[in-house]
Amino acid sequence: MNPIFLVLVFIAASVVGYLIIKNVPSLLHTPLMSGMNALSGITLLGAVAAVGLSLIAVDSGGRLLGQLLGGIAIIAATVNVVGGFGVTHRMLKMFDKKKKKL
């Protein structure tokens, strides 16, 4: 993919993200941060692609290394994603439960 296009996407996403996140009140900054934290595990996609492609590659040269490093990457990123979203959900529900009581 064209590098310039990728860099532009990066800049656009950062600016839009910045503007949206500005609206989050400090009350919710901890859940916001752990949610963002979970999203940073999106690198999982890169790891998944690397492991998948190296497993089915015709040239078996990098297969072992691909599975080993890529496997660690998938595990690490999945921990990040699942743990991050899970704990964010737990926190947000704590904020919300009073709503039902009142």
Place this chain on the structure above:
Amino acid sequence: MSSTVYIIICALLSVAVLLGISLMSRVKTAVAGNLISAFSVFLAIIVTLLFNNILESWSIYLFMLVGVLIGGAFAVRVKMIQMPQLVALFNGVGGLASALVGILSLLGIGIIAGEYLVFVNVTSVLAIIIGLVTLTGSLVAAGKLHKLLPQKPVIWKNHSAILNFSLIVLIMTAIFSAFSKNISFGVEIALVVSIIVSLLFGYAFAIRVGGADMPITISLLNSLSGVAGAIAGMAVSDLLLVSVGGIVGASGLLLTQIMCRAMNRSLKDILTGKTSVTGKIAVTGKIPDQIGLSHDVITGAAVPGNDEHEPIEVASVEVSEKTTEEILKSAKSVIIVPGYGMALAQAQHLVRQLADILEANGAEVKYAIHPVAGRMPGHMNVLLAEADVPYEKLFEMDAVNDDFVTTDVAIVIGANDVINPAAREAKDTPIFGMPVLNVDQAKEIFICNYDLNPGYAGVDNPLYRRTEGLHLLLGDAKDSLNEIIAKLN
């Protein structure tokens, strides 16, 4: 799946993530927002599997299962007071994953070879560098927050020189990687140097940051973990990685800015180790010889101060002992100021109980939350939410600060620097100019702190010397609160 369809799907998923985040700006919609973000990531994984035709690569599912089990266990078991170190730890593993993706892409393993080799090489090396700096930086931060490492800043000889030198080496490695394919062993050299030096750099920069600057540090590391993902995405031409990584990077940066402003610190000062406690006292945790004593202090004995600070005589305690009950019972308006000490003592449930009693007696109770109370942005709100305090009663500093003048009673629980009036008046102190809660303007002040030692910033609190309307309850906040509650019942 054609690449046009793929790009459209990526754009849609990015918008979904943004929608999820914007829903997180209100408590009512936040749960849905988080679920939307999570679901988008789930869809993104399926799209990636389809687009790369790797549905049948069985090992992916095995690795993911391991990750789900570990991550799930963390999510279920972690205590709310441990959130800062958990976020720090997760930042680290995210950085590790991005770095590994960078390594594979640099080695040309598991990627579809494209035409932009130079760009791929440079971004791969950058992903390795930022990812690994995030990894070691986060592990150190998590270690400090979890009390596995000393809270004090550790400063080496020539610390700044080491950091500057490693930074230059890292930048040169990134530039070198652009040409590395033409040099024999060029890729291997770039790989080894970037790995070793970035691991060192992350460690060296985080070890120098003190415990109280952690809210800023983990916000910054949060930002870095996003940027690492985005750059790894550039290396492997994955649009979603680039866009979502960019969003995370921006959010971390925003939180870093907010924290810096609230603590009156510049990011540069923190990164260059200009911590306010260089060599001075940073009293954290319990000091053995004070545990037994601490509660007797309430009867009016002099406080065991530490060597550098003169003991503060606690005046008027005898009087306050008799009137605590009356003051609190007749109070019409109360502001509770929680600090990290409340979290350490796990006293948030008792705080809630006390608030309930006061409300039953006809008082209006508010909570004043300083932006840096706790060890990460918004930490105090989460702890109070855990104790079922309605979030409508939690007020940000700017919203509540003018109310102290008209308030009958301010109750401080384990907070020190954020209520220190010296920040307004004493020009030569490190906290001068830091926005503080105007607790000193309240008619009656109850302070349930562990001791009278200065807080993290090492600045004496003139509030403690006040002779009128001050009620000091030293010792574990849980005991102090229990005592008050017992009196009111």
